[in-house]
Amino acid sequence: xxxxxxxxxxxxxxxxxxxxxxxxxxxxxxxxxxxxxxxxxxxxxxxxxxxxxxxxxxxxxxxxxxxxxxxxxxxxxxxxxxxxxxxxxxxxxxxxxxxxxxxxxxxxxxxxxxxxxxxxxxxxxxxxxxxxxxxxxxxxxxxxxxxxxxxxxxxxxxx
Amino acid sequence: xxxxxxxxxxxxxxxxxxxxxxxxxxxxxxxxxxxxxxxxxxxxxxxxxxxxxxxxxxxxxxxxxxxxxxxxxxxxxxxxxxxxxxxxxxxxxxxxxxxxxxxxxxxxxxxxxxxxxxxxxxxxxxxxxxxxxxxxxxxxxxxxxxxxxxxxxxxxxxxxxxxxxxxxxxxxxxxxxxxxxxxxxxxxxxxxxxxxxxxxxxxxxxxxxxxxxxxxxxxxxxxxxxxxxxxxxxxxxxxxxxxxxxxxxxxxxxxxxxxxxxxxxxxxxxxxxxxxxxxxxxxxxxxxxxxxxxxxxxxxxxxxxxxxxxxxxxxxxxxxxxxxxxxxxxxxxxxxxxxxxxxxxxxxxxxxxxxxxxxxxxxxxxxxxxxxxxxxxxxxxxxxxxxxxxxxxxxxxxxxxxxxxxxxxxxxxxxxxxxx
Numbered sequence: 360x361x362x363x364x365x366x367x368x369x370x371x372x373x374x375x376x377x378x379x380x381x382x383x384x385x386x387x388x389x390x391x392x393x394x395x396x397x398x399x400x401x402x403x404x405x406x407x408x409x410x411x412x413x414x415x416x417x418x419x420x421x422x423x424x425x426x427x428x429x430x431x432x433x434x435x436x437x438x439x440x441x442x443x444x445x446x447x448x449x450x451x452x453x454x455x456x457x458x459x460x461x462x463x464x465x466x467x468x469x470x471x472x473x474x475x476x477x478x479x480x481x482x483x484x485x486x487x488x489x490x491x492x493x494x495x496x497x498x499x500x501x502x503x504x505x506x507x508x509x510x511x512x513x514x515x516x517x518x
Numbered sequence: 519x520x521x522x523x524x525x526x527x528x529x530x531x532x533x534x535x536x537x538x539x540x541x542x543x544x545x546x547x548x549x550x551x552x553x554x555x556x557x558x559x560x561x562x563x564x565x566x567x568x569x570x571x572x573x574x575x576x577x578x579x580x581x582x583x584x585x586x587x588x589x590x591x592x593x594x595x596x597x598x599x600x601x602x603x604x605x606x607x608x609x610x611x612x613x614x615x616x617x618x619x620x621x622x623x624x625x626x627x628x629x630x631x632x633x634x635x636x637x638x639x640x641x642x643x644x645x646x647x648x649x650x651x652x653x654x655x656x657x658x659x660x661x662x663x664x665x666x667x668x669x670x671x672x673x674x675x676x677x678x679x680x681x682x683x684x685x686x687x688x689x690x691x692x693x694x695x696x697x698x699x700x701x702x703x704x705x706x707x708x709x710x711x712x713x714x715x716x717x718x719x720x721x722x723x724x725x726x727x728x729x730x731x732x733x734x735x736x737x738x739x740x741x742x743x744x745x746x747x748x749x750x751x752x753x754x755x756x757x758x759x760x761x762x763x764x765x766x767x768x769x770x771x772x773x774x775x776x777x778x779x780x781x782x783x784x785x786x787x788x789x790x791x792x793x794x795x796x797x798x799x800x801x802x803x804x805x806x807x808x809x810x811x812x813x814x815x816x817x818x819x820x821x822x823x824x825x826x827x828x829x830x831x832x833x834x835x836x837x838x839x840x841x842x843x844x845x846x847x848x849x850x851x852x853x854x855x856x857x858x859x860x861x862x863x864x865x866x867x868x869x870x871x872x873x874x875x876x877x878x879x880x881x882x883x884x885x886x887x888x889x890x891x892x893x894x895x896x897x898x899x900x901x902x903x904x905x906x907x908x909x910x911x912x913x914x915x916x917x918x919x920x921x922x923x924x925x926x927x928x929x930x931x932x933x934x935x936x937x938x
Binding site: 400408410419425426427447448449453454458459460462 | 558
């Protein structure tokens with residue numbers, strides 16, 4: 360069964376260890392702004408929400424890419440950016456309706472969550488189990504993925 | 519069933535892949551007019567800066583990709599369409615009969631009506647062939663004039679500047695990318711380009727092109743000034759490529775008119791991408807958009823309906839553009855101009871080349887312009903296309919439009935984020 364990130368905002372304390380781990384793993388720096396998972400704050404609710412790509416099957420980023428630089432990893436189902444092919448045109452960054460693929464000026468390429476080859480560093484770093492890597496069914500990410508499948512804004516299946 | 523796709527761009531490839539995904543047995547033929555493997559015009563600027571080679575412009579880069587999917591790519595030109603006999607006439611290879619035909623012929627550059635424009639040192643920068651010519655002439659320190667600072671002109675602008683040419687841009691309108699953003703944002707782009715050493719002349723026309731010497735042109739401007747140029751690049755807009763459609767079988771307005779199933783006025787003939795005049799998400803009217811994400815959507819939806827009539831309805835594509843002008847990122851999405859009676863919030867920080875503008879219709883976000891920010895722009899699409907009621911988050915955004923991601927998570931991802 361495919362695994363996916365499961366995010367439980369109730370358990371997030373806003374410590375940003377996930378952002379530090381991600382930016383260090385992927386960019387070699389401890390810099391939350393370079394992280395591919397981002398924690399958003401809702402002051403009124405006292406709530407923190409870690410947020411990243413769901414690896415949705417609609418894969419707007421992949422379909423919009425004009426140079427074949429985003430592909431699916433067969434085993435993980437992750438959508439991976441191939442840095443050798445990416446030209447940095449940024450079409451994927453506006454095509455993804457989740458806002459989870461972003462341009463990195465330092466590299467001239469886009470970056471997104473790739474599930475760290477099946478061992479996500481954000482999960483290892485999270486001290487409260489707010490982020491876990493579990494079977495895909497019925498996770499919050501799965502709900503987001505279903506949202507992606509049923510809310511494809513450009514088209515609607517006729518009955 | 520035989521599907522014939524006229525064209526080999528983003529819409530064509532998207533359609534061919536969708537057809538194959540849903541039918542293992544149907545015959546699929548793509549007609550590529552340029553003698554090249556299906557490639558992306560969007561990648562041409564990166565070819566000009568040597569970031570990629572020609573193979574790097576290909577829409578799909580896996581070896582034998584089309585063969586492996588049993589998609590036949592014919593290198594030939596469709597010269598006409600015989601709807602009654604369901605047949606496409608080819609320049610070199612007789613006729614191809616079809617059960618379903620997709621017009622995905624893209625667009626062609628507008629030819630400006632200017633005295634002296636037919637000159638070997640005047641080029642478009644639209645096809646791979648054009649790019650080879652531009653690369654030949656646009657050498658370091660060569661004075662180059664670029665006509666047009668629309669979206670395409672602005673993309674080429676960056677490539678030319680990075681090649682080290684001595685660049686002057688001449689734009690008819692009063693600002694850069696006038697159809698993509700307003701005065702403040704367009705003004706920021708101009709200021710930034712000038713700061714980076716590119717000369718930008720707005721509200722200016724080229725009135726005459728004169729051969730000054732074997733290798734140089736005189737470019738006469740409406741201001742009376744004359745520019746020295748070794749190359750003039752015309753980027754004065756594009757129009758749907760409908761020239762091969764003769765007679766009145768297929769109804770053409772600005773582009774080929776299609777219904778919500780991407781079907782043209784003639785049975786079994788569909789259209790997709792730049793050539794199609796199809797439903798616009800924001801206006802509910804049929805418009806020519808000529809952008810990459812729309813081409814991909816069109817191709818997919820057309821293919822679904824080629825396989826099974828009236829099976830997937832197009833809800834309309836959202837206009838969106840993203841631009842990088844010499845390191846300054848900008849994008850605009852949807853009705854960036856705003857709607858009558860709607861609310862608007864903007865933040866303008868010219869010293870830092872930053873601009874952010876959100877347009878609302880009641881409680882919904884309908885458009886946005888962003889300059890100098892880079893993260894989570896896709897969520898703007900999510901919010902606009904989802905037609906979410908922002909509720910209390912409209913006030914949040916009116917006070918601080920930077921809170922777009924928080925608003926998105928709260929109203930669009932309630933299930934996953936548990937924010938109410």
